[in-house]
Amino acid sequence: MTTLLDVRDLHVEFRTRDGVAKAVNGVTYSVAEGETLAVLGESGSGKSVTAQAIMGILDSPPGFVTQGEVLFQGDDLLKMSGEDRRRVRGAKMAMIFQDALSALNPVLSVGEQLGEMFVVHQGMSRKDARNKAVELMDLVRIPAARQRVREFPHQFSGGMRQRVMIAMAMALEPDLIIADEPTTALDVTVQAQVMDLLADLQREYNMGLILITHDLGVVADVADKIAVMYAGRIVETSPVHEIYKRPAHPYTKGLLDSIPRLDQKGRELYAIKGLPPNLLRIPPGCAFNPRCPMAQDICRTDVPPLYDVGPERASACYFWKETLGD
Numbered sequence: 001m002t003t004l005l006d007v008r009d010l011h012v013e014f015r016t017r018d019g020v021a022k023a024v025n026g027v028t029y030s031v032a033e034g035e036t037l038a039v040l041g042e043s044g045s046g047k048s049v050t051a052q053a054i055m056g057i058l059d060s061p062p063g064f065v066t067q068g069e070v071l072f073q074g075d076d077l078l079k080m081s082g083e084d085r086r087r088v089r090g091a092k093m094a095m096i097f098q099d100a101l102s103a104l105n106p107v108l109s110v111g112e113q114l115g116e117m118f119v120v121h122q123g124m125s126r127k128d129a130r131n132k133a134v135e136l137m138d139l140v141r142i143p144a145a146r147q148r149v150r151e152f153p154h155q156f157s158g159g160m161r162q163r164v165m166i167a168m169a170m171a172l173e174p175d176l177i178i179a180d181e182p183t184t185a186l187d188v189t190v191q192a193q194v195m196d197l198l199a200d201l202q203r204e205y206n207m208g209l210i211l212i213t214h215d216l217g218v219v220a221d222v223a224d225k226i227a228v229m230y231a232g233r234i235v236e237t238s239p240v241h242e243i244y245k246r247p248a249h250p251y252t253k254g255l256l257d258s259i260p261r262l263d264q265k266g267r268e269l270y271a272i273k274g275l276p277p278n279l280l281r282i283p284p285g286c287a288f289n290p291r292c293p294m295a296q297d298i299c300r301t302d303v304p305p306l307y308d309v310g311p312e313r314a315s316a317c318y319f320w321k322e323t324l325g326d
């Protein structure tokens, strides 16, 4: 498989009045053409900030990339001019956000916003752009597209708005889509439909997809592999099915144990004790150690490296063998 995106040792910090928040602390992950990577972790673990740094939409200041490389089709995006980056963004990579209502312009019709992509990037006429907008709405299975193209975002349901966001991302047939909690704001049944749509489009167009979520439950069927983040670091990477069977990091194990399961109704749901760390004061050693049932002295002093723990598997835990249970 050809590598599409290669993020290497990425560091991002926010310089705030309260101090420097170390939001991303050496993230390394890659996505091949046509591959789906799920990035998982509790709120505040640096999933979105990593994505913003990749897309070049980091809120800067206060956010700064202080180290690392973001190789996209072999070129380091962090070394490109602003103009070159803008060309890549939109045409070759696109992002879908959790909150479609705030990502869409409330005073422009959905058709105008979809068509804008073609007017700006391809110099298309307004009329042709509107036809393209209808095509895109068909593509994302919005019923009665030809009528609805004139409507405004607030006239669409949450699920339909998220489809509009997906249509916008698909407009220029990008090679990579980053979807940041694309279904988190939706009802459970609608969540599944939107996730199915995204997965279908990903397959049909052979796109790379980064699916950011805090919910291990939603990614099992769509992701090829998973990267688990904690306090701005990757603590485990794995092909998707292996991780469900045998997690190699106690944090992943905790996340898995906290998914509600139909076959264990009535059983009290496990929750990882404690809270994610304050990024202004990340604990020494393994950042997860204060919450970890397996922590030993070394975990409180030394930052564990990412160990190779199996085929395409890595874990940043000194006790990965014990965690795997072999």
Ligand code: ADP
Pocket (backbone or CB within 6 Å): 014, 016, 021, 023, 041, 042, 043, 044, 045, 046, 047, 048, 049, 050, 059, 062, 063, 279
């Ligand atoms: P998540 O994993 O939930 O997507 P984020 O990547 O959004 O987490 O945020 C990681 C951390 O980065 C936050 O907890 C916060 O400390 C910091 N951060 C994010 N955006 C900003 C900002 N605009 N200003 C200051 N700090 C920020």
Ligand code: MG
Pocket (backbone or CB within 6 Å): 047, 048, 049, 180
């Ligand atoms: Mg986020």
